[in-house]
Amino acid sequence: MSVARAYERAAAEGRAALVGYLPAGFPSIEGSVRAATAMVEGGCDIIEIGLPYTDPLMDGPTIQDAVHRALVGGVRLADVFRTVEAVAATGAPTLVMTYYNPVDRYGVGAFARDLKSAGGVGLITPDLTPEEGGEWIAAADEHDLDRVFLVALSSTDERLETITGACRGFVYAASLMGVTGARSAVDTGAARLVERTRAVLEKQGDDLPVGLGLGVGTGAQAAEVAGFADGVIVGSAFIRRLLDAPSERAGLDAVRSLAAELAEGVRQGR
Amino acid sequence: MTIDAARGALSGALTDAVPTAIPTSTGHFGRFGGRFAPEALMAALDELTTEFEAARQDPAFVAELDDLLANYAGRPSLLTEAKRFAEHAGGARILLKREDLNHTGSHKINNVLGQALLTRRMGKRRVIAETGAGQHGVATATAAALLGLECTVYMGEVDTERQALNVARMRMLGAQVIPVKTGSRTLKDACNEAFRDWVATVDDTHYCIGSVMGPHPFPMMVRDFQRIIGVEARAQVLELTGRLPDAVVACVGGGSNAIGIFHAFIPDESVRLCGFEAGGDGVATGRHAATLVGGSLGVIHGMRTYLLQDDEGQTLESHSISAGLDYPGVGPEHSWLYDTGRATYREITDAEAMDAFALLCRTEGIIPAIESAHALAGALKVGRELGEGGTVLVSLSGRGDKDMHTAATWFGLVGENENEDEGAAR
Numbered sequence: 189m190s191v192a193r194a195y196e197r198a199a200a201e202g203r204a205a206l207v208g209y210l211p212a213g214f215p216s217i218e219g220s221v222r223a224a225t226a227m228v229e230g231g232c233d234i235i236e237i238g239l240p241y242t243d244p245l246m247d248g249p250t251i252q253d254a255v256h257r258a259l260v261g262g263v264r265l266a267d268v269f270r271t272v273e274a275v276a277a278t279g280a281p282t283l284v285m286t287y288y289n290p291v292d293r294y295g296v297g298a299f300a301r302d303l304k305s306a307g308g309v310g311l312i313t314p315d316l317t318p319e320e321g322g323e324w325i326a327a328a329d330e331h332d333l334d335r336v337f338l339v340a341l342s343s344t345d346e347r348l349e350t351i352t353g354a355c356r357g358f359v360y361a362a363s364l365m366g367v368t369g370a371r372s373a374v375d376t377g378a379a380r381l382v383e384r385t386r387a388v389l390e391k392q393g394d395d396l397p398v399g400l401g402l403g404v405g406t407g408a409q410a411a412e413v414a415g416f417a418d419g420v421i422v423g424s425a426f427i428r429r430l431l432d433a434p435s436e437r438a439g440l441d442a443v444r445s446l447a448a449e450l451a452e453g454v455r456q457g458r
Numbered sequence: 459m460t461i462d463a464a465r466g467a468l469s470g471a472l473t474d475a476v477p478t479a480i481p482t483s484t485g486h487f488g489r490f491g492g493r494f495a496p497e498a499l500m501a502a503l504d505e506l507t508t509e510f511e512a513a514r515q516d517p518a519f520v521a522e523l524d525d526l527l528a529n530y531a532g533r534p535s536l537l538t539e540a541k542r543f544a545e546h547a548g549g550a551r552i553l554l555k556r557e558d559l560n561h562t563g564s565h566k567i568n569n570v571l572g573q574a575l576l577t578r579r580m581g582k583r584r585v586i587a588e589t590g591a592g593q594h595g596v597a598t599a600t601a602a603a604l605l606g607l608e609c610t611v612y613m614g615e616v617d618t619e620r621q622a623l624n625v626a627r628m629r630m631l632g633a634q635v636i637p638v639k640t641g642s643r644t645l646k647d648a649c650n651e652a653f654r655d656w657v658a659t660v661d662d663t664h665y666c667i668g669s670v671m672g673p674h675p676f677p678m679m680v681r682d683f684q685r686i687i688g689v690e691a692r693a694q695v696l697e698l699t700g701r702l703p704d705a706v707v708a709c710v711g712g713g714s715n716a717i718g719i720f721h722a723f724i725p726d727e728s729v730r731l732c733g734f735e736a737g738g739d740g741v742a743t744g745r746h747a748a749t750l751v752g753g754s755l756g757v758i759h760g761m762r763t764y765l766l767q768d769d770e771g772q773t774l775e776s777h778s779i780s781a782g783l784d785y786p787g788v789g790p791e792h793s794w795l796y797d798t799g800r801a802t803y804r805e806i807t808d809a810e811a812m813d814a815f816a817l818l819c820r821t822e823g824i825i826p827a828i829e830s831a832h833a834l835a836g837a838l839k840v841g842r843e844l845g846e847g848g849t850v851l852v853s854l855s856g857r858g859d860k861d862m863h864t865a866a867t868w869f870g871l872v873g874e875n876e877n878e879d880e881g882a883a884r
Contacts, residue, residue, distance in 0.1 A: 242641065242773040243758065245653040246496050252640060265770050288494055289757045293771030315760075317500065319484070320492050340498035342660065347500060365498055366658035 191281045191309055191334050191357040194233045195397040195418055204414035204454040206231055207399055208447060209285060209423030211238030212271040213263025214254040215430050215439065221274040223430060226440045228278045230447020234419070235275050236312060239268050239286035246287075246314045248369030250424040253431065265294060269306040276307035283334065283357070285312040291324070300327035310334025310357050318354035325354060336360050339385055341377045348388040358397045358419060359385055363404065369424045370405030379416040407453035414457025422450055471686035471722075472514045472523065472572075481791070485674020488797060490790035493673040495760045499653075502660045507675040509580050514682065519575065526571045530604070531561045533568075533686065537694035540852075542821035543834075547841025550848035553703065554824070555691045555719060557855045564827065564856030565687060565715045566597035566668060572683035574601035577664040584608040584663040588652040590617055590645035590711070591782035591829060592624025593856055594668030599633035609633040612651040614644035617781045624860050642775040645711075645785045649759050669712025670789035673760030677789050684718030687853065692722045695851055705730040705840045708853035709832040710803060711747070711783035713792045715855035720801060730802070733792065734836035736778035737805030747776035749788040750796045750803040763790045779808040779864065782829040782856075804839075806832040812868050814838060815858065827856030828864060 198205035208227040212220050224235050240258040244251060268284065276282040284303060291299045291311070303311070310333040316324065318337055328335045334357025339348055342365065352359050361382055364375040378400055385398050399419030404410060406425070413420045426443050433439030481487045493503060513519040527533040536556040544552040557565035577585055585607050589595030595611040602609035611628055615637040618625050628635050641647040649672075656665040670677045670684070688706070695703050706723050708716035710733040723729045738746035746752060753764040756771060766774040766786035778784040795801035806814075811828060814835035818826050826834060830853070837852045844850065858865065866872045 241771075243646065243650050245650045245759075246657065248654070256640070259772070289767070289773075290771035292757055293754075293767060293769070315494050315496055315757075317493070317495070317497055320494055338497045340496070340500075342498055342501040344501060347497070351497065362498060365660060367654045 189279060189281050191234055191283065194281050195358060198233055199418065202458050204417060204457060205233040205397070205399070205419040206410070206447070206451050206454050207234040207236060207401070207419050207421040208232035208426055209236040209238060209421065210426055211240050211251070211255050211258050212268040213240055213258030213261050214427070215257070215436060216261060217263055217267050217271070219436055220271055222440055223426070223443050224275040225278055226444040227426060227447045228280045230444040231451025232280060232447050235280050235282045236285045236423070237268065237272050237275060237282060239284055239290055241287045241290060244287065246367055248367040248424065250427050250431070251368050254427045265290065269302055272303065272308040273306040281309045282307065283310045283312055283336065284308055285314070288313060288316045296323045296327045297330070300331040300333055304331040304333060308333070310336060312336040312360055314338060318350055321354065328356070338362050339381065341365055341375070341381050345384065345388060348385055349392065352385060352389050352394065352396065353392060355396055358399045360421070361385055361398050361400045361417065363400050363402045366402070368402055370428065371403035374403065374409055374412050378413070382417045407449035410450040410453030411457040414454040420450065420454050471689040472520055472682055481674065481678050485678065487791045487794035490762050490793040491674060491677055492762050493760060494757045494762065495673040496657055498657050499660060499673070503673055503675065505580065506576070509576055510675055510679050513576055513579055519579065523572055523575055527568065527686070531567045531571060532559060534690045535559050537691060537698060539698070540818070540822050543818055544841065546817060547838050547850070548844070549846035550841035550844045550850050551699070552837055552841060553695060553698070553849065553851050554854040555687060555851060557687060557715060557853060558824070558826065558830070558857035562597045562600050563859065564593040564597065565684060565718060566594045567600065568686055568718070569668065569680050569683040569714060570594070570597040570601045570666060573664065573666045574605050574607060577607060577666070578605055580664065582662050582664045584610070584659065585666045586610045586612070586652050586655050586663055587666045587668060588645065588648040589613050589668060590648070590784055591780065591827070592617070592621040592628065592860060593782060593827070595633070595635070596624050596627050596631070598666050598668070599628040599631035602633060603631045610655065611635050612638050612648040612655070614642070614648050615639050616643045617645065620864060621781055621860055622863070644776070645781070646773065646776070653759070669714040670717045670791060671712045671759060671761060671787060677761065677791055680714055681717045681721060681791060684714050685721040687715065687718035688720060688722035691719060691851055695849070699849055702726055702729050703849040703851040704844050705732055705848070706851045707732045707734065707833050707837045707840055709783060709829050709855065710735050710788060710792060711785050711829065712787070713789040715853045717789060717791055719851070719853040720795070724800060730840070731795065731800060732836060732840055733801055733803040734806045734832045735803055736780055736783035736832060737807040738777040740807050741805050745777040746805065747778040747784050747786065748805040749786060750792065751805045758787045761790045763793045764788055764796070779811065779868070780828040780832065782827070783832065804836065806835045810835040812865070815865065816869065824854070825858035826854055827858045828861045830855045
């Protein structure tokens with residue numbers, strides 16, 4: 189299934205889509221497949237597999253910790269592609285979220301080709317904007333992959349046009365000015381950003397969905413976000429469940445039940 | 459150089475660089491540089507670019523910066539001929555550009571005063587900085603105290619230990635120093651943490667990057683604040699020797715003192731530009747910080763440049779006895795100068811640097827920063843290559859007071875004292 193189709197299906201059900209993030213290799217290489225599968229079983233519509241990177245400068249302590257453990261555990265790019273393949277087999281469209289350097293180093297064209305053949309549907313690139321992304325945009329076109337760039341509270345309307353014009357699949361709206369990690373409240377600017385992004389899309393005659401991420405971690409927050417965005421993106425809260433669990437089995441149960449709570453949330457928000 | 463002439467040079471250093479084709483308006487030096495940064499920072503980077511361009515053409519801004527450089531930082535810095543040191547350099551003359559004599563003890567103050575004034579101009583109340591050896595952190599804390607700005611400095615935990623004196627200095631100056639405990643716990647990780655702070659605080663905070671690195675406009679802006687070093691030195695060498703130097707030598711970590719002293723000489727084709735990177739235990743051992751000598755092309759901290767990385771693009775930990783050079787990336791303009799061949803880059807091992815450190819102490823009565831000792835070791839090599847009649851201009855980027863603990867350990871001075879104490883106790 190494509191990302192676009194997953195969003196359409198959620199919209200047809202009168203709800204927002206639920207997008208879950210987890211880095212490959214965490215809590216272990218095989219464990220990350222089991223955890224992502226539990227996220228799908230609990231109700232995630234779309235999965236983002238994080239590519240562990242040594243210098244995750246957009247991530248807060250929770251994701252830093254998970255990524256560090258994955259790297260110490262010896263995760264390699266081949267493991268990331270295998271994880272994507274296994275998670276995509278659940279039927280949930282699976283994207284890779286990655287900082288740019290590992291893609292650049294691998295070779296942008298080769299990365300796109302191997303992601304596609306693993307069953308991945310695209311990339312989310314937190315430190316790449318369309319201005320520097322020419323090579324990736326061309327490779328995504330060639331291999332029919334989604335490219336998800338981020339918009340921020342600080343983005344000007346002019347930049348929103350550039351970014352949404354380069355996105356395919358969905359637009360990732362960062363709900364707050366800051367790094368990843370669960371917060372107690374959704375930033376008051378988030379709804380306004382989604383509204384501004386939609387206005388720009390409309391002007392361009394586009395109906396790309398807008399997913400909102402950063403800082404969302406509870407069913408109540410998911411419901412709040414579902415009230416104004418097409419998708420709700422959750423990462424650190426899943427990782428926190430795995431970190432805090434006494435065993436992998438307990439962690440998987442906790443992940444599944446958080447996904448179910450969030451899935452319930454995205455259905456209440458409308 | 460007279461003070462009046464020097465004051466003229468201060469203004470000139472900032473305004474002469476406008477406009478240049480390098481970098482392009484998008485911050486590209488050939489295939490290097492650019493802006494690989496989170497979208498959340500793009501508005502701030504655009505604002506900074508606009509404000510910097512306006513400020514350097516604003517006579518009031520330039521006058522205020524010149525006044526601070528002359529009457530606070532102590533510019534122009536001296537040019538000192540190192541005659542006894544030069545006896546070890548194959549007969550070449552060695553001229554030291556004395557950035558160690560600046561207020562706060564290094565070239566870092568040149569850039570920081572400029573960025574602190576810009577911070578105020580943009581209406582921001584807080585600055586943050588990364589620091590390795592602590593030189594940039596101390597300079598930033600100093601400028602923040604002077605201009606009444608709040609200041610937070612991120613420093614790798616390893617570096618807070620090996621540069622403890624500078625941590626105390628920053629705290630005395632009113633800055634908050636945050637030891638960074640992630641990753642390799644050195645300069646690279648301090649940069650990550652400073653970026654994380656900035657993404658969350660960009661409305662009222664300026665990230666005062668300490669080297670010619672990061673996303674555009676930082677590599678260009680920091681260069682233009684540092685090019686005063688070369689502008690002054692070029693005039694001073696001409697006045698002293700009646701001709702241009704044969705070579706200009708500097709250490710390269712991120713590369714701000716090197717770009718600072720190189721830039722005014724780039725059009726002088728007869729002048730060799732020689733950068734010396736931290737070779738640690740030797741590039742062949744893998745334990746080094748020589749990015750251009752031993753690295754490969756990639757993207758780090760917002761810029762495309764050479765860096766130390768593995769075959770999958772994971773950053774490798776760098777190693778150097780010098781905290782200020784212990785960084786796995788390098789400013790994009792150096793990558794460009796390296797690719798075009800206008801500058802050459804070689805490694806200096808820890809041992810070579812420490813030998814040069816001791817030699818300058820004993821022959822000239824000047825204690826250099828260990829960073830600068832890499833340039834001094836390089837100057838000995840270049841001097842021997844040039845031989846009799848050659849002239850080498852060296853950027854003595856900082857002073858070594860902060861390095862006494864490292865030097866005492868390296869040379870066994872601590873051990874001797876302990877032995878004496880033990881003897882006395884017996």
